[in-house]
Amino acid sequence: MKVDGKKVFWNEYQKDIADDQYYFVRSCVRQNFFPGAEEAFIRILRNDLGKDLYTDPNHTTCTGIGYHVDLVKLETTMTVIARQFALMSEAGYRNFVISCVTSFGLYNEILDIWEKHPEIEEQVRDYLYRSTEREFKIPENLVHASDIIFKFRGQIAAKTQYKLVNQYTGKPLQVVEHIGCHYAKMFPEKGVGGAEHPYVLAGFIESLGGEVIDYPERRMCCGFGFRQYFIKASRGYSLSCTYRKMKSMEPYKPDLIVTNCPGCNFFFDRWQYVISETKGETYGEEDNGIPVLTYEEVAALALGYDPWGLGLQMHQVAVEPLLEKMGVDYDPAVKYIGFSGKQLSKPQMPDLLKVY
Amino acid sequence: MGKLFERLQQDVRFSEGLEACINCGTCTAICPAASFYDYDPREIADALQVEDEKILEGLLKGEKIWYCGQCMSCKTRCPRGNTPGLLILALRNLSIETGLYLHSHRGKQMYVLKKLIGDTILSTGYCVHADGVDTCLFPEQGPVWDWIRKNSSEIYNLFGNSYNKPGNGPLRKISKKSMNELKTIFNITGCTDRFEKIENDAAKCAKKLNLEYDDTIWNEYFQLMYSKNQPKDES
Numbered sequence: 001m002k003v004d005g006k007k008v009f010w011n012e013y014q015k016d017i018a019d020d021q022y023y024f025v026r027s028c029v030r031q032n033f034f035p036g037a038e039e040a041f042i043r044i045l046r047n048d049l050g051k052d053l054y055t056d057p058n059h060t061t062c063t064g065i066g067y068h069v070d071l072v073k074l075e076t077t078m079t080v081i082a083r084q085f086a087l088m089s090e091a092g093y094r095n096f097v098i099s100c101v102t103s104f105g106l107y108n109e110i111l112d113i114w115e116k117h118p119e120i121e122e123q124v125r126d127y128l129y130r131s132t133e134r135e136f137k138i139p140e141n142l143v144h145a146s147d148i149i150f151k152f153r154g155q156i157a158a159k160t161q162y163k164l165v166n167q168y169t170g171k172p173l174q175v176v177e178h179i180g181c182h183y184a185k186m187f188p189e190k191g192v193g194g195a196e197h198p199y200v201l202a203g204f205i206e207s208l209g210g211e212v213i214d215y216p217e218r219r220m221c222c223g224f225g226f227r228q229y230f231i232k233a234s235r236g237y238s239l240s241c242t243y244r245k246m247k248s249m250e251p252y253k254p255d256l257i258v259t260n261c262p263g264c265n266f267f268f269d270r271w272q273y274v275i276s277e278t279k280g281e282t283y284g285e286e287d288n289g290i291p292v293l294t295y296e297e298v299a300a301l302a303l304g305y306d307p308w309g310l311g312l313q314m315h316q317v318a319v320e321p322l323l324e325k326m327g328v329d330y331d332p333a334v335k336y337i338g339f340s341g342k343q344l345s346k347p348q349m350p351d352l353l354k355v356y
Numbered sequence: 357m358g359k360l361f362e363r364l365q366q367d368v369r370f371s372e373g374l375e376a377c378i379n380c381g382t383c384t385a386i387c388p389a390a391s392f393y394d395y396d397p398r399e400i401a402d403a404l405q406v407e408d409e410k411i412l413e414g415l416l417k418g419e420k421i422w423y424c425g426q427c428m429s430c431k432t433r434c435p436r437g438n439t440p441g442l443l444i445l446a447l448r449n450l451s452i453e454t455g456l457y458l459h460s461h462r463g464k465q466m467y468v469l470k471k472l473i474g475d476t477i478l479s480t481g482y483c484v485h486a487d488g489v490d491t492c493l494f495p496e497q498g499p500v501w502d503w504i505r506k507n508s509s510e511i512y513n514l515f516g517n518s519y520n521k522p523g524n525g526p527l528r529k530i531s532k533k534s535m536n537e538l539k540t541i542f543n544i545t546g547c548t549d550r551f552e553k554i555e556n557d558a559a560k561c562a563k564k565l566n567l568e569y570d571d572t573i574w575n576e577y578f579q580l581m582y583s584k585n586q587p588k589d590e591s
Binding site for chain 2: 026028029031032035036038039055056057058059060061063064065066068069070071072073074075076079080083105112113116117120127128130131132134181182184185186188195220221223224225226227228230231232233234235236237239240241270271273274309311313314315316338339340342344345346347348349350355
């Protein structure tokens with residue numbers, strides 16, 4: 001293939017990611033279950049990359065979960081998102097950074113609707129003004145937080161203390177990456193690598209020396225299923241999806257699962273616990289699970305951040321096997337120390353899955 | 357064309373979701389819900405393109421439209437640009453708006469979602485808040501979650517020191533002004549009315565089934581809707 005032709009062919013898989021001056025919106029799920037991940041993202045951008053990132057106390061949920069469980073009306077969701085854009089406009093920013101894949105898909109869906117149906121955008125502007133007397137500008141650049149980590153993966157890799165390499169064997173760690181359905185399945189052109197060659201996590205993992213596993217169910221949903229998960233009677237849908245994925249990746253002996261979406265992180269982490277309790281199966285060595293980390297957690301760990309300062313003790317699947325393989329210098333004695341400096345009692349142990 | 361179809365067509369997700377289905381079944385092949393339930397997104401798209409009022413009414417009253425997990429894998433793979441997942445959103449919306457959702461058990465489960473997610477949004481500004489996620493409702497949360505909830509201030513404040521108080525960090529308390537704006541948006545766009553309708557409908561259904569019902573989630577009707585699919589005693 002000619003070089004020019006190659007460039008044209010791959011152009012549709014490229015994504016414009018702003019260099020600096022970011023307005024950041026948090027994720028409902030991430031801040032509840034892996035709150036250290038968002039704090040790590042903020043620290044990495046500000047302290048390690050020297051970027052301007054604005055965190056706004058006034059933004060709310062985008063209502064994404066409520067929308068996809070059919071509860072929150074489209075008009076409502078659009079107006080709430082318009083309010084987030086208004087807050088960004090008022091703060092003097094144009095580059096919108098989203099910490100949640102469900103939100104990212106929804107923002108893109110709404111921008112797509114407004115582009116094709118300007119009358120709907122006008123109606124939403126009216127709703128917003130009547131509700132809040134606010135007005136908004138559409139962001140010039142809208143990305144998922146992992147897009148920024150991907151963009152600056154070279155700079156991050158150059159500063160790392162640890163690599164995704166097994167310190168005992170010198171071989172690359174075997175890594176499962178899961179980008180989350182709403183990152184690129186809905187609007188492939190909005191994701192790095194699109195739906196066919198998603199590279200946002202794979203490129204980042206490779207830059208840290210890890211090797212990405214290509215397993216049969218790699219692109220299957222984690223199983224959130226929105227209402228299927230929240231209603232206990234249909235929760236088996238969610239567990240079954242994750243179980244299918246775990247069985248599919250198991251023969252490749254992953255050392256680590258890295259996720260893009262906070263929901264996916266939660267399901268890979270917690271369903272491994274349920275599978276261990278109900279089926280007596282674990283997927284790591286010696287009754288350990290496969291640690292499940294978000295991209296920010298992996299970046300921060302590699303940069304030398306303390307694992308307990310990152311909140312890795314909030315994962316049900318213990319991360320210690322990964323820390324050992326990476327050669328991370330950590331203190332097991334401070335894992336359960338709280339904000340006041342008090343030593344907290346340890347969580348109860350699962351029957352099978354190891355916790356340290 | 358009947359009135360239900362006219363209303364469905366007013367939903368932008370219908371026009372965006374349906375071009376022309378060629379019945380290839382690619383969506384069904386890729387669909388996680390189709391592999392676990394008696395569900396076929398191809399059938400939904402095909403049923404809608406015939407524009408039959410009776411068929412549409414059957415969908416709105418039935419169980420099938422509630423099986424989709426909203427992964428949207430169907431959008432990526434459809435060779436004709438259809439998105440059954442979007443059609444499902446439009447169908448579920450119309451089913452709720454017309455009250456036809458009360459004909460199906462899974463439709464009635466909207467009450468559970470209103471209690472778990474809707475009330476959380478309007479009380480905290482988040483779809484999910486740790487203080488409302490109880491391991492007796494979500495046992496898969498595991499022992500680590502019991503530990504986190506037991507020590508919530510000690511743990512969450514490690515990250516931004518803003519747990520349930522003003523600040524910029526995780527689980528910060530969202531200001532009264534922002535919450536008022538959020539609630540006003542819900543009022544003006546009709547979502548508050550929807551929440552009330554779901555709650556009122558649930559009260560009537562509970563009465564019909566002679567089940568205990570109150571404002572909390574700790575009542576017999578919630579437990580039935582939350583933990584059972586198609587119970588025998590529900591007609």
